[in-house]
Amino acid sequence: SVRLVLEPLIGLLTGHNSTAFYATSPKFSEIIGYSAALWGVSVLSMVNHYLPSGGGEVWKRVAALTLIMGLFVSFSTPAFPGSTSNEPSDLFLSVSSSMVVDSEVATGGWGLVSAFLAVLLALTGPLELREMKDSAGRKDSRQFLRLMIFGLMFGCGLAWFIVMQSMSKDVFIPIFVTAFSCMVMSTLGTVCAVMGYFLETQEFGEVEQIANVWAVVAFPVFFVISSVSLSAHAHPFGIGGWASTYLSVCGLFAGAFCILVRMRKDKTSTTRGYGNVSCIISWLCAMIVIYGRYGIAGVGVVGVTTVVGIPVSILATLCSSPILLLLEGEDSSSSKHTHQRSSAKSKWHGLVLTKLTRRNWIAPLLIGTVGVFVTASLYAIFLRGCGLSKFSFLFGTYDVITNHEDVFSHIFGSKRTTGIGALDDVATMAQKSVVHTKTMIAAARLSGSGIWTAKSILGPFMHLVGLVATLPSLQYLVKHSWYGKAPLFGKVVLALPLNVLAIIIGRGIPSLVAAATIGLIGGALQLTTVKNP
Numbered sequence: 265s266v267r268l269v270l271e272p273l274i275g276l277l278t279g280h281n282s283t284a285f286y287a288t289s290p291k292f293s294e295i296i297g298y299s300a301a302l303w304g305v306s307v308l309s310m311v312n313h314y315l316p317s318g319g320g321e322v323w324k325r326v327a328a329l330t331l332i333m334g335l336f337v338s339f340s341t342p343a344f345p346g347s348t349s350n351e352p353s354d355l356f357l358s359v360s361s362s363m364v365v366d367s368e369v370a371t372g373g374w375g376l377v378s379a380f381l382a383v384l385l386a387l388t389g390p391l392e393l394r395e396m397k398d399s400a401g402r403k404d405s406r407q408f409l410r411l412m413i414f415g416l417m418f419g420c421g422l423a424w425f426i427v428m429q430s431m432s433k434d435v436f437i438p439i440f441v442t443a444f445s446c447m448v449m450s451t452l453g454t455v456c457a458v459m460g461y462f463l464e465t466q467e468f469g470e471v472e473q474i475a476n477v478w479a480v481v482a483f484p485v486f487f488v489i490s491s492v493s494l495s496a497h498a499h500p501f502g503i504g505g506w507a508s509t510y511l512s513v514c515g516l517f518a519g520a521f522c523i524l525v526r527m528r529k530d531k532t533s534t535t536r537g538y539g540n541v542s543c544i545i546s547w548l549c550a551m552i553v554i555y556g557r558y559g560i561a562g563v564g565v566v567g568v569t570t571v572v573g574i575p576v577s578i579l580a581t582l583c584s585s586p587i588l589l590l591l592e593g594e595d596s597s598s599s600k601h602t603h604q605r606s607s608a609k610s611k612w613h614g615l616v617l618t619k620l621t622r623r624n625w626i627a628p629l630l631i632g633t634v635g636v637f638v639t640a641s642l643y644a645i646f647l648r649g650c651g652l653s654k655f656s657f658l659f660g661t662y663d664v665i666t667n668h669e670d671v672f673s674h675i676f677g678s679k680r681t682t683g684i685g686a687l688d689d690v691a692t693m694a695q696k697s698v699v700h701t702k703t704m705i706a707a708a709r710l711s712g713s714g715i716w717t718a719k720s721i722l723g724p725f726m727h728l729v730g731l732v733a734t735l736p737s738l739q740y741l742v743k744h745s746w747y748g749k750a751p752l753f754g755k756v757v758l759a760l761p762l763n764v765l766a767i768i769i770g771r772g773i774p775s776l777v778a779a780a781t782i783g784l785i786g787g788a789l790q791l792t793t794v795k796n797p
Contacts (some may be wrong), residue, residue: 273431287332297337304331308388323772327391335381345397376427378421382414394462403492413498422511430509442506445486446513452478455518461524462541465532475521475538479545501556508553515549518542522590536592537614544615547587551636554580560644562584577765582634588628593620619746627698627745634738634782640775641731649716709772733762737783740790750794758788785794 307327309321325386362532385391392416395404423446431439456474490510491500500507525539558569558577567574620628712723736759740751766780 279384293337297334300330300334302334303336304328304334305388308390309326312389324389327415328385328388329599331384331388332381335377351735355363373425375425377422379418379425380421381415382421385417411458412451414458415451415454419452419517420447422516423447423450426513426516427509430512431504431506432707433504438506441492442490444507444776445490448508448516449478449482449486449510450517452482452695453514453521456743457517457521457524460521460535462631465530465535468532468535472534472538475542479541486510486788501552503557505556508556511549511553515546515553518549519546519587519590522546526590526592533593533616534592534613536594537616540591540615540617543587543590547584547632550584550587551581554584555640560640560773563688578774579776581633581778585629586634588632589625591617591620591628592618593625623748624746627742630745630782630786631742634742637775637782638731638734638738641727641770641773641779644710644713644773644775645727645731646715648710648714713770713772726769727773727776730766731776734764734776734780734783737763737787738779741783741786744790750790753791753794756790756794760784763787 304327307323308331311323311327356492382391386393391410393407395407395409424443427439427446428444431442441698446682452474456471456478459469459474460471487507487510490506499505502508519542522539524534525542554577558575558580560575560577571579711717712719713719713727715724718724736755740756740759744750763780763784767777767784770776770780
């Protein structure tokens with residue numbers, strides 16, 4: 265069976281093709297490792313299928329150890345006799361190098377392996393996440409231990425993968441401090457999300473305690489701890505920065521908690537409230553990371569900043585805003601007889617949206633998107649370039665790019681500012697020239713729209729007028745989507761031309777143009793529903 269079944273199977277799994285010109289046979293250690301792993305998975309699945317209520321503990325332990333041993337042997341192939349020291353494991357390369365080439369980034373692949381192994385052990389039985397009661401009906405005393413092991417393996421694995429993808433080019437201290445903070449937050453987030461899905465309503469108070477610690481205590485504390493990892497390699501909120509990495513991890517696990525709580529069969533006002541809070545946290549983290557990475561108009565960012573002429577920050581905002589669709593209201597009739605069964609000691613039930621129903625389910629998405637665009641426009645007019653970069657604790661030590669000299673220095677500057685080596689070939693220089701031209705135009709328009717960067721007050725005043733001109737249409741649109749009451753036909757007609765005016769005079773701020781476009785399109789759609797008197 266080894267020559268006829270296992271060796272061809274392992275050859276296919278490890279990417280060895282016997283029909284290729286440079287055909288190679290799988291290593292003997294790979295065959296042993298994969299065979300043990302396959303046997304362990306098969307036994308665990310069989311025992312868990314035929315004994316769903318418990319039993320077969322000895323076989324479960326043996327199969328789990330065999331599975332872990334098999335995976336370890338497969339990944340440790342280069343350490344066995346007969347393998348060269350620079351010959352990596354094919355399994356590890358298939359996981360870690362599918363998206364990246366650099367060896368520093370590839371080490372994050374071990375995080376994916378840990379997360380995958382945790383999910384596999386949870387599905388097959390050794391790390392069963394649900395409460396398992398014996399035949400006598402006694403309470404499972406090892407459930408929390410299994411949850412902690414799963415949280416460490418899954419949460420720390422994903423956190424390590426994200427940290428290495430983002431900060432692999434940095435020095436050791438920033439990576440270590442940020443990775444430690446992210447791993448703690450991801451472990452607590454994983455445990456809280458799993459408990460929020462599996463625990464009964466009467467026991468949801470335990471989830472409330474962990475969620476409160478995660479959001480109120482751990483989040484700000486480890487954010488401050490991560491700030492110790494300040495370095496000159498990246499802006500804190502930019503790509504590769506400690507703040508953007510930390511917020512990415514926290515936002516990911518906050519979103520996971522929201523999804524799992526929303527998937528519960530038995531829901532209360534408390535479960536919905538905590539799910540809504542985690543949804544808002546995930547959305548805010550996404551917005552901060554997006555605008556920290558790409559800015560308002562992509563000025564000062566190396567790489568792709570526009571797609572089909574639209575700034576990446578605008579497109580990313582539109583793509584991330586559907587997170588708000590996970591918000592859940594209290595219109596369900598089933599919640600009327602269950603909302604009192606939550607923790608009696610809890611005085612706070614999260615963000616309870618009593619007016620959010622199936623009729624206005626799209627209102628949070630619209631309100632969030634419009635709010636982000638208006639806030640970004642206000643920042644560009646009143647705060648951009650006012651000297652916030654002096655507060656290096658939060659905003660780093662970089663100055664705002666305001667003129668063509670700054671743009672040229674950033675695009676054609678040193679490795680510290682561009683992330684590219686000093687010796688550039690002709691193709692890279694040509695690409696930089698195109699980026700420089702587009703960035704010059706965006707920088708000139710954006711600098712002329714802020715009171716701290718413009719040479720004349722006329723530019724900021726015109727953009728402020730454009731922003732004010734968009735408010736009537738946006739106000740009618742938001743109220744119509746939330747309350748369901750359409751405004752008067754005459755008001756909508758009078759507000760539509762103001763959005764066109766805002767698009768013309770507010771071209772320097774992409775978020776202002778986006779807000780005006782939403783007001784224009786939304787107002788045109790309102791005309792189809794509003795009755796003409």
